[in-house]
Amino acid sequence: MASLDDVARAAGVSTATVSRALSGRGRTSEATRERVRAAADELGYVASATASSLASGRAENIGVIVPLMDRWFFATVLDGIAARLAPRGYDLTLYNLTDDPAQRRRLFETTLRRGRVDGLIVLSVRLSDDEVAALAALGRPVVGLGVPRGELGALRVDDTAVGRAATQHLIDLGHRDIAHLGQGFAPSGPGGGVGAGADPAYDIPTRRRAGFETAIAATRLAGLPVNGRFVEADFTVDGAHRATVALLNEPHPPTAIFAASDEMAYGVLAAARERGVAVPADLSVIGVDGHDLAGLFDLTTIDQFPHAQGERAGDAILAAVGAELPNPDETVDASASLPFALVRRGTTAPPRDWTEPSSRPRTTAPPRG
Amino acid sequence: MASLDDVARAAGVSTATVSRALSGRGRTSEATRERVRAAADELGYVASATASSLASGRAENIGVIVPLMDRWFFATVLDGIAARLAPRGYDLTLYNLTDDPAQRRRLFETTLRRGRVDGLIVLSVRLSDDEVAALAALGRPVVGLGVPRGELGALRVDDTAVGRAATQHLIDLGHRDIAHLGQGFAPSGPGGGVGAGADPAYDIPTRRRAGFETAIAATRLAGLPVNGRFVEADFTVDGAHRATVALLNEPHPPTAIFAASDEMAYGVLAAARERGVAVPADLSVIGVDGHDLAGLFDLTTIDQFPHAQGERAGDAILAAVGAELPNPDETVDASASLPFALVRRGTTAPPRDWTEPSSRPRTTAPPRG
DNA sequence: CTGAAAGCGCTTACAG
DNA sequence: CTGAAAGCGCTTACAG
Known part of the structure; x- marks a missing residue:
């Protein structure tokens, strides 16, 4: 493979000039630059990344x-x-x-x-x-x-706001008994190191949960209390599936579930289907992410635009x-802060037998910015 | 950051010896190796990847x-x-x-x-x-x-064998009208370059299709002809969805669909659900890949163990x-050749009103090797 | 087993 | 604007 020297020789200039002409760093006359480029093209020269890195530090x-x-x-x-x-x-x-x-x-x-x-x-x-x-x-x-x-x-993204938005969507639809499937705070963190994860307030699942709690608490202050429960589950399809099965076995299952991720929401949907619980008639489900297949599942979600x-x-x-x-x-x-947006699809709807109050204020999707 | 020289000085040897001791290339006495390692640890020395690459070519x-x-x-x-x-x-x-x-x-x-x-x-x-x-x-x-x-x-993986195995599974179940959703050969290839994709025989979708055709053809030779049709579709959920809708609109839809990927199979399942076609009672579906969520969909598939x-x-x-x-x-x-294996789940079953012939030979899953 | 020295292929002050 | 030269931080024949 051609080296800087080869190009310098072919162009009749020093290697310093070739480097400057090709990289654009430092001055070179239009004419020599042309000549150098031509020589480089001719020889198929491409600078060695490792030599360049060592010399430049970049x-x-x-x-x-x-x-x-x-x-x-x-x-x-x-x-x-x-x-x-x-x-x-x-x-x-x-x-x-x-x-x-x-x-x-x-x-x-x-x-x-x-x-x-x-x-x-x-x-x-x-x-x-x-x-x-x-x-x-x-x-x-x-x-x-x-x-x-x-x-x-x-x-x-403001994960607290995400949690609030998802919960509020369910509240706005008229749900009065909502469960949030999320992950509990792991004190030692995956690294197992001292202080891993330090402040729980910074943990994403924890913040989503905080948003959930905030939205629920606000309904109490507003005088139309909503029952909200947090259910710990693995951040996986299976984890959410298991937690949902347990939830649906209870004497009074919630009418809506806010899953902390779309994949968890898939687990919720699968469990509901298996138990013969109709979505959204008997159970509304919302996730978070904007997953690839959310459209396929007709899943309402908070898209956080990962790309x-x-x-x-x-x-x-x-x-x-x-x-x-x-x-x-x-x-x-x-x-x-990164944008997010509520994407309404078919897995969320008003609970069965619910009629919209005439003067009910509607919350709109949060601004995307 | 400490350099080779620092370590050499600390250990009282030459840089050459440090390099040899630390890399394990070339001879060094046990004693100096220890000394060098101690010095390196002490100084927190880590060799610069770029310098090392330039010098060694690795x-x-x-x-x-x-x-x-x-x-x-x-x-x-x-x-x-x-x-x-x-x-x-x-x-x-x-x-x-x-x-x-x-x-x-x-x-x-x-x-x-x-x-x-x-x-x-x-x-x-x-x-x-x-x-x-x-x-x-x-x-x-x-x-x-x-x-x-x-x-x-x-x-x-032997994609022809994969296509054959998927098709044979459906045939073994008793299906006599099978559609294969796959991708047609794109003559110019994504690169748009001359000769891109050169020989169609090497294209994965084409090979899966060839396996499908082979299995279908074998039934004719065996005297119990199966009707097989190839349907071109995008290699995506949506592409398969569209193709399936069209297929289900035909006067005589197939009783089974072999989708060239699991994601395509998801599209097939969604279309079937929307049209009220029961899976697997009225339509069997098999995919290829061993996708993450295949279990969730209870999808029968040919796992090709991507990890x-x-x-x-x-x-x-x-x-x-x-x-x-x-x-x-x-x-x-x-x-x-890489292994693959049929994973039987709930989306494939004998067609409605079908009774198993008494002496019907069963094809087993191909060897995983 | 160990050291002195050349060399990997660039970049960049420093002069001019 | 251009060149001579030092230097980036290692590795590796080559001697000893």
Whole structure:
């Protein structure tokens, strides 16, 4: 493969000039630039990324830390990130963060310190204090997305508002007995490290639940009390399925279920179908995410636009590492709140035998910004 | 951050010795190795990946080319690959290959030639002759997975056998009118390049269809003819949904549908539900993949173990680039056929009013190897 | 087993 | 605007 020297010789200039002409850094005359480009094209020259990185300190590579890469949500966010990085010439290196302590230590103490990335995007993982410190010690920009750590200049949707919106939708439909299927706070976090997940207030499921509680509490203050119950369940189809079966076995099952994710909502729907409970006639169901197959299930959900989230995170990290953004006009605010929107479909409806009060105020979807 | 020199000074040896002691390449005495390790630990030294790569020519990084990274199948394969690379200390760089010609050219002519990867895994993409040539010119090992190009030493499941197995399952159940929803061959391929997809015989959907035709044809030879029809549809939930609606509108709809993917099968199920066609009483449905949610839909499918496919591909590329495998005993045969298995669930059953012939031979699931 | 030294292929002050 | 030269931080024959 042709090297810088080859191009320099062919163009009759120094290697310094070739480097400047091709990279656009530093001045070169229009004429030499042309000549150099022609020579480079001719020889099929492409600069070695590793040599370039070593000399410049720029890796032109962004690391993305993801838990569970086989979940639709993360894959979609990843797609959004990649869509922004590729056109800028940045590579995307994927780091899967599991619950295995040895694997985590390896990632934070070795892999990440090899200096292969200019910046990092961290997706929805709970980090211990040590891990956050290790990230900081890297001395590279880090953008968190859905990460329960304020330190990471995190992009995030207002999960409390999401929880409130989903619950309010059910209340507005006339439901007076609503269950929320979510995940309890895991004190030690998946990392098992001291202080992992530190402040429960930052945890996504916890915040969605807080929104639920807030909406329920507001109905009491307003004088038309709604019965709200929280039910702990795994953040999976099966977990929600199990919890729903138990719920439907109770003497007085709720008339509506707010599942903390669309996949959980699928589990709810499956359980209802198996028990012969009609949706939405006997049970309304709402999820969160805007999952791929939500339309297929005719599932009402709070869409949080994961692909757009990925794009935002990609732009944010590019800005942080000093790459020019595709559109230089727009500044990326890495602390801004991300949009979400209620998508009404067929799994939510007024409860059976319910008639709309004449003067009932309707809550509209939250603003998308 | 500490450098090699720092460690050498602390341990009282040369940088060459530090490099050898830490990497394990070349001889060092037990004693100095200990001393060097202690010094390295003390200083928190981690070798710079870019300097190491430049000097050694080893990037310890594998590139993975994927289409559509937000599809469950690819995300799962990716997870399998990552599971094998990480423990060996290899990074995984993700390249999303879209249909955009400019983006493709950029990838093959520039990005990949920057020398950042030791080897490549190519997942289920159709490549033009030029693209295959560009890959070969890289001079690095390439492992194809589900790639319709024999050149790439591809791992693949026997898709013809998959098509045959799915069809045979329906025939064995007693169906005599079966439709196969698949994708027609796109002559120019997504790359739009000359010769893209070259030989249709290598295309996955085409091979599944060939298996379908073969199984149908065999029934004619055997004297109990089954009516088989191929219906072209997009490889998506919606595409299959549309095709199924059309099919169910016909005067004589089939009693069974073999969808070329599980996601397509979901579309079939949705259409059936909407039209009030009972599954499996009035319509049997089988898919292919072993999708995440197949259990939820109670969908009969041909599982092709995508996670295991990823692991195989990961092992194959590691072997090709000369990394020691986790288990040195096992040799990875990159040309071997991958396993698949029929998973019987509730969406397939004998057709209505059908009674099993007394002496009917039953076909069993194909061997998983 | 260990060290001195060249070299991997670029980038970038520093002069001119 | 352009060139000579140092340097990025490792690895690896080559001697000893």
